[in-house]
Amino acid sequence: MELKTASNTTESKDSSEALKEARPTWYFVVLQTVAVLTLVILSLECMFALAGVGEEEYLKPDPVLGFAPMPNKHVTKKEEGVGTAQYNRYGIPEPERSLVKPANTFRIAVLGDSFVEALQVERKDNFCYLLEQDLNKKYPGKHFEVMNFGVAGYNLGQMYLRLKNLAFKFQPDMVLLAVRADTTFVLRPTPAIGLSTARPYFFVGGNNQLLTDYTVYTTWMKTSAGKRMKVTGWLRENSRIWGVVSVAVQQAMGWYQQMLAGTGWGAAVTNKQTAFAKAAVADRVDTTSNGAAAPRKTFMIGNTEISSQSYYDARDKGIRYFWPIVDALLVQIKKECDTNKCSFLIVQLPGAGGITNKLETESFKQTAKRIAVPFSDRTAEIAKEPVKKVFYEIHFTPYGHKLFTKELEPFVSQYVSAQLGK
Amino acid sequence: MLFSSISYFIFFPIVLALYWVSPVRARRALLLVASYVFYMSWIPAYGLLIMLLTGVNYFLGWAIDSFRKQAKAILLFGLVLNLSTLCFFKYTNFLLASAADLLRSIAPWLAVSIDPSSIQQVNIILPLGISFFAFEFIHYISDVYKGTKPIKSPVDFALFAAFFPSQIAGPIKRYQDFMQQLPNEARFDASMFNQGIVLLLQGLFKKIALSDNLAILANHGFNAGAAATGTADAWLAALAFTFQIYFDFSGYTDMGRGSALMLGYKLPDNFNFPYLATSMSDFWKRWHISLSTWLRDYLYIPLGGGKCSKLRKHYNLMVTMLLGGLWHGAAWHFVAWGGLHGGLLIVNHSYDDFAKQRPLLQQIHAHPLGKLFSALLTFILVLVSWVFFRAETVPHAMQMLNSMFLSLEPSSKVVSQLSTCGPLLVAIGVYSIYAAINSLPKDMPRYGFLRPGLTLTAPARLAIYAGVAFAAIGLAPSAPSPFIYFQF
Numbered sequence: 001m002e003l004k005t006a007s008n009t010t011e012s013k014d015s016s017e018a019l020k021e022a023r024p025t026w027y028f029v030v031l032q033t034v035a036v037l038t039l040v041i042l043s044l045e046c047m048f049a050l051a052g053v054g055e056e057e058y059l060k061p062d063p064v065l066g067f068a069p070m071p072n073k074h075v076t077k078k079e080e081g082v083g084t085a086q087y088n089r090y091g092i093p094e095p096e097r098s099l100v101k102p103a104n105t106f107r108i109a110v111l112g113d114s115f116v117e118a119l120q121v122e123r124k125d126n127f128c129y130l131l132e133q134d135l136n137k138k139y140p141g142k143h144f145e146v147m148n149f150g151v152a153g154y155n156l157g158q159m160y161l162r163l164k165n166l167a168f169k170f171q172p173d174m175v176l177l178a179v180r181a182d183t184t185f186v187l188r189p190t191p192a193i194g195l196s197t198a199r200p201y202f203f204v205g206g207n208n209q210l211l212t213d214y215t216v217y218t219t220w221m222k223t224s225a226g227k228r229m230k231v232t233g234w235l236r237e238n239s240r241i242w243g244v245v246s247v248a249v250q251q252a253m254g255w256y257q258q259m260l261a262g263t264g265w266g267a268a269v270t271n272k273q274t275a276f277a278k279a280a281v282a283d284r285v286d287t288t289s290n291g292a293a294a295p296r297k298t299f300m301i302g303n304t305e306i307s308s309q310s311y312y313d314a315r316d317k318g319i320r321y322f323w324p325i326v327d328a329l330l331v332q333i334k335k336e337c338d339t340n341k342c343s344f345l346i347v348q349l350p351g352a353g354g355i356t357n358k359l360e361t362e363s364f365k366q367t368a369k370r371i372a373v374p375f376s377d378r379t380a381e382i383a384k385e386p387v388k389k390v391f392y393e394i395h396f397t398p399y400g401h402k403l404f405t406k407e408l409e410p411f412v413s414q415y416v417s418a419q420l421g422k
Numbered sequence: 423m424l425f426s427s428i429s430y431f432i433f434f435p436i437v438l439a440l441y442w443v444s445p446v447r448a449r450r451a452l453l454l455v456a457s458y459v460f461y462m463s464w465i466p467a468y469g470l471l472i473m474l475l476t477g478v479n480y481f482l483g484w485a486i487d488s489f490r491k492q493a494k495a496i497l498l499f500g501l502v503l504n505l506s507t508l509c510f511f512k513y514t515n516f517l518l519a520s521a522a523d524l525l526r527s528i529a530p531w532l533a534v535s536i537d538p539s540s541i542q543q544v545n546i547i548l549p550l551g552i553s554f555f556a557f558e559f560i561h562y563i564s565d566v567y568k569g570t571k572p573i574k575s576p577v578d579f580a581l582f583a584a585f586f587p588s589q590i591a592g593p594i595k596r597y598q599d600f601m602q603q604l605p606n607e608a609r610f611d612a613s614m615f616n617q618g619i620v621l622l623l624q625g626l627f628k629k630i631a632l633s634d635n636l637a638i639l640a641n642h643g644f645n646a647g648a649a650a651t652g653t654a655d656a657w658l659a660a661l662a663f664t665f666q667i668y669f670d671f672s673g674y675t676d677m678g679r680g681s682a683l684m685l686g687y688k689l690p691d692n693f694n695f696p697y698l699a700t701s702m703s704d705f706w707k708r709w710h711i712s713l714s715t716w717l718r719d720y721l722y723i724p725l726g727g728g729k730c731s732k733l734r735k736h737y738n739l740m741v742t743m744l745l746g747g748l749w750h751g752a753a754w755h756f757v758a759w760g761g762l763h764g765g766l767l768i769v770n771h772s773y774d775d776f777a778k779q780r781p782l783l784q785q786i787h788a789h790p791l792g793k794l795f796s797a798l799l800t801f802i803l804v805l806v807s808w809v810f811f812r813a814e815t816v817p818h819a820m821q822m823l824n825s826m827f828l829s830l831e832p833s834s835k836v837v838s839q840l841s842t843c844g845p846l847l848v849a850i851g852v853y854s855i856y857a858a859i860n861s862l863p864k865d866m867p868r869y870g871f872l873r874p875g876l877t878l879t880a881p882a883r884l885a886i887y888a889g890v891a892f893a894a895i896g897l898a899p900s901a902p903s904p905f906i907y908f909q910f
Contacts, residue, residue: 029879036882040889044896051848053896076844078900244896255428 044241052076052084054240056247059152059195061229065161066199066217069093069151070237077119080392085119090166093117093148101171105143106135106416109167109342111159112178115349115395116150125398130405131412138413142420147172155186156329157202157212164336173419174343176412177333181351184360187322189213192220195229202325210328316357323363330364334371343415347408348377352394356383374415378407423463425677426629433460438684442610450577450604453685457584461550468549472584475507479559480579483572486563493567500563508556511549516752551590553749557716558583562597564720573597578604587682591674593692593712603687611686616883618683623890624856625676628669630898632853635846636666638899644812644822656825663812664805668696671710697804700787700796702763702770705804717746732775739771740764750811755819759810766803845897852893 024032048054055076062068069091076084085093101107110116110128118126132146149167151158156179163175192198198220203211220226235242330346337344346368348361356379368375382390382403390400423429437456444452462469482500486493562582566572573579582600643659672693679689692711699705706714718727725738740761747760777783786792806823813819878886 024879029881032879033881033885036878037885040885044889044892047848047852047893048896051844051897053845240896241892244892247900248895252428 041241045239048240048244054243054247055084057236057243058087060233060236061195061198061217061221061226063214063217064165064200065151065154065158067151067153067195068162073237075119079120080395081120081397083119083121085123092166093119093123097145097147097170099169099171102143104141105145106139106174106420107170107172108132108135108144108146108174108176108412109149109163109170109172110146110176110178111163111167112150112349113154113159113180113182114150114152115180116148116178117152118148118150118396118401119152120392120395121398121401125401127396127401127405127408130401131409134405134409135413135416138409139416139420150178153186153196153199155199155202156183156326157187158199159183160329160333160336161200161212163333168336168340172340172342174345174412174415175333175337177344177346178349179346179364180349181316181355181357181360184319184322184326184357187325188319189216192216194225195220198226202329204324204328208328208331210325210332313358316359319360320363323360323367326363327367330367330373331371334373343419344373345412345415346373346375347411348375348379349404350379350382374411376408376411378404378411381407423460425674425681426626429463433463434681441685450581453586454577454581454584457581457586457589460586461584461589464550471507471549472555473580475504475555475559476580476583477576478503479562479583480573480576482563483566483579486566487572497563497567501560504556504559504563508552511552513748513752520754554588554590554592554594555583557594557713557720558597560720561594561716565597570598573601585682585687587678587685587687588689591671591678592710593675593678593690594716595689595712599690600687609686614683614686614688618680618685619887621676621680621683623680623887623894625673625678625680627849627853627890627894628673628676631845631849631894633666633669633673634899635843635849635897636662636669639843639846640666640812644814644818653825653830656822660805660809660812660822660826664697664808667808667811668693697801698797699800699804700793701774701800702766702803703774705800706763706767713746713749717742721745728771732772735771736768739767743767753815755810755813755816758816758819759807762807762810766807845899849897852897 052074053076055074056078058069058073058075059067060070069087071087071089071091073087073091074084075087075093076082086095087093088096090097108131116128118128123129126148128146128148128150132144135144135146136142147167147170149159149162151162154162159177167175186199187202189201190197198217200217201213201215203213205211221230229236232242236246334344346364348364350356361377361379365375365377382400385399385403390397390403396404423433433456437452441449441452441456458469458473461472479500482496482503486496486500489496562572562579573582578601579597582595582597585595585600588595639662640659643655643662646655675689675692679691682689690712694708694711696705696709699708722738722742725741726734727738728735730738741764743760743764744757745760747756747758747763750756750759777787787796806826809822809826810816810819813822
């Protein structure tokens, strides 16, 4: 009995000591956690850098342009096709170029939005690069640089400001403005819902004077989201983990929106959704199988309908109230080009997934004619090709860029030749 | 709700928290409700189908046990009921399409004119996991017929059938194992919980970082069409699919098993390094173990198994594998896949019989180089068989095989995609390091700190878990692929 008690005592003593030994002190826990957390963060940063992920965020607030690409940023986009780009110190997705134009060089500054920026494809596949290659081949002895000043989501006014504040510094010989459906649509003032909508807006005052308004931008910068953007600026520029977080948050928000809409519970395959998806697929098949001759009725991103040709047609009519602003901006760009002794050309691009804006295109054409600016609309030629071959969900595929270059090159060459006196 | 979806990562913590704070007696009912919520998040109406099948099979089990004289008839009725439900949902359109094809091909020789287009496809949406439900019900009534005791509590039986971690893609459970674990609900085991988190994260990484990235390569190759697929492309696509399906299915199983462990339940393992198998029969002991053992116990052995003439044994093997192929999907390319495996197993068994009497061959097989050669040969055979599994049709599979072995085209469309495969390559690197650490002997103390749950404090472990989840999310492609086994 005694022995048993003694043994019990020893056991309980042992176990309490073991417990004491097993239970770490609070500072050990904190120290270990900090060390592990640091190691985890560093490992993730290295891993993501090697894999090229977390590089989607590349726009920063800009008091003049509203938003602009971060300088020296490496970007990998995986939304449609996979595209990588290294922005140079001026925030252009190009190799470093000197501000002073080298001798015997002909520079073309291309202005536009995401279609020009082309982060869905590698640089070697975008039309700016392909055009540069073509021109260098066509005009031996002359060195061509086609510089990509496109930024996703820019409206025509922002393109003008980018030309004025950045592109002209590179002494371009020619300015090529690539316009498309959203170029006018995003001129209409709307409350900012994020950085990509916090932009300057433009109005036409007395005597057709162009007025710039920063209310939306400054108001958004004062919101908690705007302030957060300022505070997290360093992380956004340098941390890939942050990039992954921001994409994950966007996806979670998308999921939340679907939940609110009643379509997002899990990977729900409700009858309604199935029928909807089937209709969308049928529509796509219809538009692609007959060589894209038929207008596309439904345009999908995943399971979400974002627009249709009829929607675009209605929108096309609606944005006619902003044509005077477009006119004023084009006149201003023309004036600036004349001052900077460079030619000015306008080219019409197709809209998202091949959609066209006939009325708007006509308006561009008329204005261009009035101010004596060459205008080219090659959308009809592009529409002859199967939609799926030319476009991802919205933007050009590498094939689309190649096709567009083929259409664009003769138009540009005509004016290059004239300018070179050949 | 996919295990890798945001919905699940909201649903599961809620269920987990409710489960462990609920009184013990309420936990089974809670899990049952959660399982039905999980199932009905797809197509709510099919929850009623599963409920009905569960009720009928529970009653059949009771009836077989209570009326032993009529047990055979009741069993037969149960088998017909479960199999016909499975056939109706899964094979109706396949049978109709096959009948139409057959009519179309024999129409010229028939005196009467039959219009094959009069055979219309029926609009049936396959209830998710129906094959797994059917197999578990068949196992239950068969085992009760053989003499094991049926489950008394209808809640326990319904939970066995609908348990959400194994609901959609298995593993196919055995009710005896499951029932033994029911008392586990009473105690919280921190070590099990920890293992569960590790398995859940391991599965998440396998699924979204490895399988979904491999799917991009495989899809490029298989969707390119014969003309666009060169030899290297076809091999790369087949190789990518070989690993895609492994990481997809084993990832899903890991997530299910991890979830179950966190709830205090152990589900059977479904994989044991299948691509290290040294023969085809070894492969089936390592791949989808719960299915292969089910097929063995409820199809191969009842057919006569291996204890009969050689010819009959081969016939049994072929029938089992053909039906196993058809179980995977209602299409001829799945049947071809099953048939190919059946054929390879027959060759394997015949060779084993041949080698048994030849000591030299046995010595060669025992040598490490012999084992390496066997493993390599088995891997290539399995890889080739996956072409039938992944292809859309048998001619499509033949086109891929033609590109792999005969046409020798230099096109490298898929190979060129490798330059954009940074996330995949990093994911492979990370997983290889993890697998290497995991395969170290457990008694190596200097590596002990790398094993989650041994010496790290809870906050530090939490940091690692968050890091792994983050790595998986970061390396995953923007468009996730659905789980391959969902369609079965």
